[in-house]
Amino acid sequence: MxxxxxxxxxxxxxxxxxxxxxxxxxxxxxxxxxxxxxxxxxxxxxxxxxxxxxxxxxxxxxxxxxxxxxxxxxxxxxxxxxxxxxxxxxxxxxxxxxxxxxxxxxxxxxxxxxxxxxxxxxxxxxxxxxxxxxxxxxxxxxxxxxxxxxxxxxxxxxxxxxxxxxxxxxxxxxxxxxxxxxxxxxxxxxxxxxxxxxxxxxxxxxxxxxxxxxxxxxxxxxxxxxxxxxxxxxxxxxxxxxxxxxxxxxxxxxxxxxxxxxDAMLGPISLQSSKNAIPAVMLFVVIMLQPQDRLRAHGVSRRSAGSKPVAQRVALVGGAAFILVVAGLGSLMSLTDLNLVTTGFYLAIVTLSLVPLTGYAGQISLAQLTFTGIGAVAMATWGANGSLLGVAIAVGVCAVVGGIVAFPALRLSGIYLALATAAFALFCSAMFFNQVDVMPGGNRQVPRLQIGPLSINSDFRQLVLLAVVFAAIGNLLVLLRRSAWGRRLTAMKDSPVACATLGLNLTSTKVGVFALSAAIAGAAGAISGRTFLADTLTLPGSLSVTMLAVVGGIGSIAGAFFGGMLLGAFPIGATIFAANAIGIFGFVAVSVKDILVFSPGMMGVSLGRDPDGAAPQIALGYRAVAHSVPALVTTAVGASVIWVLAKFDSIGNWSFFAAEMVFILAVVPLLPLLFAPTQVHGRRIATAIWLTLGVIVAALISWDSIFSSTGLRVIAIFVFLFLIARTAIGIFGVNPLDDADSEHVEPPSPDMFGIDRPLTKADALDAERALGLQDELLVLTAADSAGSLSSVGHSSPAGATS
Amino acid sequence: MNLLELESLSVRFGGHLAVSDVSMKVEGGRVSGLIGPNGAGKTTTFNAICGVVTPSSGRVSLGGKDISKIGTHKRARLGIGRTFQRLEVFSSLTVRENIQVGLEIRRSWSRRSATLPQYLADGGDPKPEDEINLILERLDLGPLAEQPVGALPTGHARLVELGRALAARPSVLLLDEPASGLDDSETDIFGDLLITLAANGLGILLVEHDVALVMRVCSHLSVLDFGQVIASGSPEEVRANEAVLSAYLGTAPAPETPEYSGIDLAGSTQEAGS
Amino acid sequence: MTEAQRETHPAHEQAEPLLELRGIRAAYGTIEVLHGVDLQVLPGTVVALLGPNGAGKSTTLQVACGLMKPSSGSVLLAGRDVTGVRAEDLARCGVTTIPEGKGIFPNLTVRENLLMATYAGASMRQVEAVAYERFTRLKERRSQLAGTLSGGEQQMLAMARGLAVDPAVLLLDELSMGLAPLVVEELYGIVGQIAKSGTSILVVEQFARTVLGVADVAAIMVNGLVRKVGTPSEIEQELSAAYLGG
CATH class of the missing domain: 1.10.3470 (ABC transporter involved in vitamin B12 uptake, BtuC)
Structure with missing residues (x-):
């Protein structure tokens, strides 16, 4: 008691x-x-x-x-x-x-x-x-x-x-x-x-x-x-x-x-941490008990013209070029670099899984990394020798689990799907990934693939495998978008109620696309060939995936790649700049590492400044890059040239870093403007020359001898690249980012239009008296701009009765 | 024969009775009209027919079969198609793709190879491509086929909705103000189209504020006011009906509406029921 | 006829309307629904704006009350250009609007609804006094949720707000919507009384004949334009054609 x-x-x-x-x-x-x-x-x-x-x-x-x-x-x-x-x-x-x-x-x-x-x-x-x-x-x-x-x-x-x-x-x-x-x-x-x-x-x-x-x-x-x-x-x-x-x-x-x-056990499941799973289970149960949301017909906003899907030919060529470039660059990389890039690539496939779900169908998931983890565990369990059968099982398991998780929430509005998937992520980290059988010692090694005679036995091969899979899934998704089912998903995103009145079963369609998305995320885990730590397969991890997928540009394959690379790049940057603290306030010490810790979040928050353009300024430029073939090519070539120069010791490490940063953060987002065929009237050639100069200067300055501390060097480089970018926009003469805000005008306040106190009936009566309107007929005059008739006789209001 | 039949249909939103005891019949092969002032419950009636709102009582049946209890998409599969007062087009797709989606959704659930309804063409089951072109042609949307719908003016977007609904090969089509946004000559052509579609077997229920159009194309009219049918009959009968005139113009007392009767607006202490 | 009348009454060329719309164009997205609307409300008059559905009457009112910004043209209040001024600022300057449908907050009680009226400047004591004096029924129901009132009572509540803040200009949108004609007639009786006390009123209405009884001036709108302005009796003759396609 x-x-x-x-x-x-x-x-x-x-x-x-x-x-x-x-x-x-x-x-x-x-x-x-x-x-x-x-x-x-x-x-x-x-x-x-x-x-x-x-x-x-x-x-x-x-x-x-x-x-x-x-x-x-x-x-x-x-x-x-x-x-x-x-x-x-x-x-x-x-x-x-x-x-x-x-x-x-x-x-x-x-x-x-x-x-x-x-x-x-x-x-x-x-x-x-x-x-x-x-x-x-x-x-x-x-x-x-x-x-x-x-x-x-x-x-x-x-x-x-x-x-x-x-x-x-x-x-x-x-x-x-x-x-x-x-x-x-x-x-x-x-x-x-x-x-x-x-x-x-x-x-x-x-x-x-x-x-x-x-x-x-x-x-x-x-x-x-x-x-x-x-x-x-x-x-x-x-x-x-x-x-x-x-x-x-x-x-x-x-x-x-x-x-x-x-030490309680439920079958093979240890209940040790079941307390942590209670909120997730409760959330899930409560969502299941909610009555189905009503369909609503409230009119579709017709502003969005929508982007045309990429042509399959472009996707195929792009995919092939991507694999070649990756293979070429990969062969030049050191082992540690390979590891880092491989991480980015595997995460790119995870973010790719959100393209059909969020990009095409307008639904959301906050548990993609959980599905990746499940795929990884399934692979490690049933595909220990690296067989493709293991991958197939992993993909199938994720699809089924995904469908089951999404089903109850899909009857409800978007926020409930987000909450249900978040609950699933929490549940899995509390009750699944921490089980001894699932992740002994808190980690699990996923075997590398063995495809027939071909063995993925080196880091380089793993990198190329990931590139091939990314390109393949990317192409399949483009194919999907152009198929009947893809059109249907887009249609459903635009108007669910219209789809229902055409005979479409909304719930099963949504379950289907959610299962597909979970399957792709699971595939990323199954072929990743890496060691997963239980601690990384948590809700915050999945949240970052979803956030950066949207920041990267959720409707496109390239956007997903960008999001994945960002996701991989930030922790990498944080590791590289681990020790460079710069004091600002008495109790705050900001370091480059720390900036990298919260900057992805800030990028996502900036979506709120311009949700229709739906991108923080940088992603706005990058997203356009994804739609411009010459810009993509220039990006790839430019980045490779700088890389090659560094590889053969023509420029120092810091110069390489500076040039690469200037190129990626200042030049690349402006490329779409430079290559834009019509509409944009700017001084293209001058801008292009300026940007090229900027990259060259960045590569020529010997940053390490001028600036003694690493932190100072990084700051100097960022300031330099900001200057280059800002000036380039100035030279070009059109700021691509201004358009969104130009419409916003603060309405005038009462003081400004000159009414200093509320008008009352007394005012009206005064005016009436002053005008002598009481008893005589009066004429309304009105400007006759549209040919409307506008003159009228008028009698005293006092006479009006019904 | 009666294709679509409403029996004592009522829809309640909280304390408000939006549709009250409405009975109505839509026959195949002709255009029936549903008119009434703003807020009379016309769109709500449509929503109840296709299952977007749940009626509080009454019955909707299609070809004699009670469909009141089944979901929106199942009703669509049984042959109810509709357009919307506030546009529900797929704005990120082109005109052609909008119609294509309608057709593809139909092909995903229609297992037997139904022949093309007579109102679309004289027999045969054309290839999907041809069927889309046929619909585009019927609606005069051919030149706009590759345009994104998001960029079209309202009148054309309404035609796209109609085309999309036709692609699902409905037996009854509910049109919610399809002519608003069309100019006079377009409205004339549109009226002819409705007449032709109906003459070839399609049952159409039309909600429209362009009274001239309604009077021209409808062979039967029902007038809704305060959620109730206050009159029905041929256009001529309805036009002459005193209750209709008062519903639109507000002179003679309207039919007894017990819900509101006897409210003391002037603040007298008289007993009132509500 | 326009020119002729203008000439016969030259004295009123400087007559300053309390509320005036000049060449208002307005659009939802890319779809323009008002194509240059001109309308004047002179001090102490009731102007009825009539017309079939979709003519743009309500949109005109939305522009006048500040909820919608016109794409061109201007709104003048007592001669000052108030185009683009926020609706809440206009409300505080003596323009009270009772919007289409029920101008009430359904999930607030009657008393809480009246409390919201105090934003326009009146004290709660004043608002309650006016509202309950006029509509004793509201007093009985002051702690009832407004959404559970009958349609007529809801409209009373909306009107009570309009009365209580003692506005210079009152904008009424579809007062009669969903109400029985008897109730509508009562409501318009009250509108007439408000008008007599000196408030200028612009009323948008489909229930045409009832409103013509209290209006001093009536205008017919069709397809986003004011087609005709005249005395109620002149306009009445045109109505049948405008509504039922004659």
Whole structure:
């Protein structure tokens, strides 16, 4: 009995924190329609911030608590709304999801930069850990406080939403944004306040848990992701539902700890970490119980002309050229370089798996790396000798699992598919990849392929194999896009309801494309020939895949390749520049490595600035490269020339790095403009000369002798390349990136148009009297621009009766 | 014979009865019209027929078979096609591809090789390519075939929706304001097309605000107001109907609507039911 | 006839409309729905804008209230150019709009709906006093969700807001939509009273004849253009043709 009570109280105190976090999520979702995947990261940041203020700067507990919860948290939410979320209102589900995920990844990165993970940051418990005894169960004050605060939050939110004008307006925005405007309310300000409120709740939950958890960016974020499952209980919209969900989840987790023995087994499955899987299972079950979404016919936006699919001939030639270039370059590479590039290539196939799902069909998955892991494990189990049969089994298993995972969520809107796949990723890292049978010692080696007499027994062959597979799958996807099924997917993305009225079974079509996507991701794992670590097959890993696939340009094969290479390149860069710290603030030390840690996230976030162009500035240029054959060729040739020069020691390592950076980051994005056949009128030749000069100068400067420290060198190179790029745009005379923003004009405010107080009926009466309109007939005159008749007799309004 | 039949169909959105006890018949081989003021429940009736909204009561049957309980795509497979008031074209595809998708979706579920309906051509089951060209030609979309639909003006995009629906070879076609966005001469041609399609066996239910067009092509009209059928009959009968005039112009008292009767707007204390 | 009338009433050439639309063109995406609409609402008058579905009446009102930005042309309020001004700023400047359908927040209670009206400047006490005095039924139902009210009551609530903030200009869109004629007549009785108190009103309506009873001026819109402006009795004669294709 005592044990039960103890675990009940413990469960309820966890529930309190979940409830607070989930309420914040519900507040932002209902008021803005954006499901904030970064909500957990907000909580995490607040926990660190509390440590910083309280322990780092020595501010006493209460002021520190108030500062973080009531000032920093809300301010952060308001800034995020203003800076990012406002831009993605009305964007597609995919963009909304990817932008918030990117924000989450960026925040994790930033927090790791500010608060280095290698230092322990204990936060002392509130009330110096005092406890009281309730019915023989010892409860510390802090947990009691959490429960009381949760109750206070429930009451407080109710009061805000029922009794204050601002709170009522937040609900009014959801009902009818335009009508609130017509009432004189300011929806944009209201949304900002709603985000501030939601973010404040995230901060509160983060601060409350700071002393109970080891402060780790990823762990804390994932902990708060559990609150998402809680919010789904209330269909993401109901606060009481969220509180109910929190109690269920808190108690389940607590009882799991209390009553499931450490060494319990369910058949071959160890239940040791089943507690971690409970939120995922709960999320999945709740999604399964949701009633099917209604189809909606609300008109299709017809702005998007859509890109024409690539011709098969171009894809074939491109694929062949790609394999040749890779083989050529690969033969020149050192072993370590080969390893790094191979990583990028395997990740490119994983991002390629999202092309049919997200690019063609407009659906999303946050578990691609999980499928890769499953493919890898299946290969290691059934294809130990590297047989192709093993690959086939791995692909089949992933397709089936993918179909099963996606089925319940596909009946619902995009956000639920994202959540269901995220739950699957969490479930697999909690219950599958950590099983001894699956990954003994936390890792699993996937055998390299043996295709008939051909053995993939060297790193070079592995690289070429990956290139061949990438090119082959890429070609198949182009074929698919041009097939009846591909057209159908595009049609379904444009208008699901029209497809249904033509007789298309939407659910089975979506399950099919999801299974295909999972199969490709699994294939990437099966042929990767590398050692997988359980720790890398986690949700954050999959989130990065999806994010960079979209950043790279999800509709195209080249975009997927770009995304995959980015995904591979960032960790590589982080390793290369491991030691170069540059101090900026007293407590912040930013290094090149750290910039690389959070810059991918920032890139994804920048999608929000221009969701229609759907690319951060750099990807905008790169995406165009993918559509221009001469630009692609120049890219390949240029990069190879620089590489070859370096290979034969004509230029130093740093000069090589500088030239390559300038080429890739400044020249390549501008190539499509230089080769654009029509429409763009710029000084092409001058720009081309300038860019060439820039690359040559970058290669000629002996960066290592001018700049003593590596960090300085890197900064100098980045500044140099920025100058080259910026000036090139100036010379060209047309900034390709300006178009998107040029339309945005701030509407005039009342002060500017000269009405200094509300007009009233009295004004109208005055005017009426002044004009002497009371009794006589008057004439309306109107400019007759369109040939409309516009003159009229008029009688006194007083005479009007019905 | 009655192809499509609605029996006492009602659709409720929360407290609002959008369609109330509507009964109506659509026969093969002629154009039936469904008219009424804004918000009368015409589009909701369409949505209930093709399964996009669930009726709260009543029955929809096609060729005598009750289809009220089955999903949208299954109803489509039984022969209900439609267009949309607010365009639902596949805007990233070309005109030809839009029609092609309609045809391909049909071929994915239609196992037996049905012959081409009479309203499209005189017998035979042409190759898909020919069938698409045939439809493009019938709708005069030939010159626009390779254009992306996203760039077309509304009137043409509506024709693309019609073509796409025809590609699924429906037996009953629901057209939701197909002529809005067409100019006068295009509307005339469009009216002729509807008449020809119906003359060759297709059952058409037309919602349209261009009353001249409706009066010309429809052989039977139903008038909806407040979700109820207030009149039905031939165009001449309907035009002369006092209830219809009042629905459009608001003079004579409309039929008893118990839901709203007796509300005291002036704030008297009189008892009112609602 | 235009020229003739202009000449006979030269004194009113400087008459300054409270609300004026000049050459308004507006488009949804690439589709233009207003092709140069001119309309004037003189102080203290009721202008009825009539026409068949899809003529662009509601779009015209959307432009006038600031929810939609015209692609060209201008909106003038008391002689000042307010084109492109946000709807909320116009609302705070004395332009109250009751939009198409139900101008209420269905998931807010009656009282909360009225609370939103206070953004335009009136105090809650004032708003409640006016609303409940006029519509006692609303007082009885003040804690009821507005979405559960009957259609007529919902429209009352919307009107109550319009009354309470005491606007200079009132824009009404399809007041009668989905309501029984008796209710509509009552509502227009109230519109007439509001008009008498000095508010200038632009009302868009399909329920043509009822509105003609309270209007001082009526205009017919067809295909994105104002085709005819005249007295209610003049316009009434044209109606049947415009609606039922004569």
């Amino acid at each position: 005592d044990k039960f009570l103890i675990f009940t109280i413990a469960g309820l105190s966890t529930a309190a924190i979940y409830a607070i976090a989930a309420s914040g999520l519900v507040v932002t979702y209902t008021t803005s329609g954006i499901f904030n995947f970064a909500h957990g990261a907000f909580s995490m940041m607040a926990a660190f911030m509390f440590w910083q203020v309280h322990m780092g700067w020595g501010v006493p507990t209460l002021p520190a608590f108030l500062l973080v919860v009531f000032v920093i948290g809300p301010a952060f939410g308001a800034i995020v709304e203003r800076g990012i979320m406002r831009g993605i209102e009305g964007a597609t589900d995919v963009v909304k999801i990817v932008v918030t995920i990117s924000l989450m990844i960026a925040l994790i990165g930033i927090s790791m930069v500010i608060w280095k993970p290698d230092v322990a940051r204990p936060v002392p418990a509130f009330f110096e850990g005092q406890k009281i005894t309730v019915f023989n169960a010892v409860v510390n004050y802090q947990r009691l406080m959490a429960m009381l605060i949760a109750i206070a939050v429930a009451i407080g939110l109710r009061l805000i939403f029922k009794k204050t004008r601002l709170g009522v307006a937040m609900r009014a925005v959801v009902d009818d944004r335009g009508l609130l405007q017509l009432n004189g309310g300011r929806p944009s300000r209201t949304s900002m306040m709603a985000w501030a409120l939601g973010s404040g709740m995230a901060a509160l939950s983060g601060v409350l848990i700071a002393s109970e958890q080891t402060l780790s960016a990823t762990t804390l974020t994932l902990l708060f992701i559990n609150a998402y499952a809680v919010a789904v209980v209330g269909r993401l919209r109901s606060l009481p539902g969220a509180f109910l969900g929190a109690v269920i989840l808190g108690l389940l987790e607590s009882y799991a700890i209390g009553y499931i023995p450490q």
